[in-house]
Amino acid sequence: MIKKVLLFTTLFSLFFFFTGCVQNEIVLTPQENQHANNSWGEQTNVDDEDVDISDLDENLTEDETMITEETMEARVPRIPFPVQEYRRLATIGKGTIKGAIYLKDMYGERIPGSGTRLYLNPVTSYSKQWYEESYLGGAKMEKADSRLFNYLRFTAADNEGNFAFYGVPSGSYYLIGTVKCGSECGYDTPKNIRIATTVRVVGNQVVQKDLVKSVE
DSSP states (O other): OHHHHHHHHHHHHHHHHHHHHHHTOOOOOHHHHHHHHOOGGGOOSSOGGGSOOTTTSSSOOTGGGGOOHHHHHTSBOOOOOOHHHHHTSOOOOOEEEEEEEEEEOTTSOEEEOTTOEEEEEEOOHHHHHIIIIIIITOOOBOOOOGGGGGGOEEEEOOTTSEEEEEEEOSEEEEEEEEEEESGGGTOSSOEEEEEEEEEEEOTTOEEEOOEEEEOO
């Protein structure tokens, strides 16, 4: 009889232990589970279509819909997409990049990029060509290879233009954003003014980097 009681007690304890473990198991929501399984390029919190990446993606902006075949032929050809170079990029990280995006008017006053979208583009030979020839040189380029979008990371600024990227892998990036400005910048019609700069993150570093441009 005593043996039966001890056996029953042991079985009951084991049952309680295992059911308790199941009840305490952390279960990810569908959104959290998707984020946990995503690669670096897929961990975005902003839809691509909400970001001004007209010189990178395949979607033409309103102004670019007026491009003729002649102007398309004048576009700078891109170098071949360096697959191996991108495969060597780190995909997991703990770095943070934060700052503010804004314009400076002729009086030095800030015009914040309220609610604007920003993105990180890893520095490679492919993105360096865009930065030097298109952003700095002002040249129009051919459409970017669609594989590039697997390596971009997006975020959005608040009403004051403040932004932050979290979980950034170690490496060098082009930090890019666009501020829309109209009469406050002296323009008759609103214009999208793009700002880009380089930034580097190592380990769990917290990097403060503003995107600033003076209105001409």
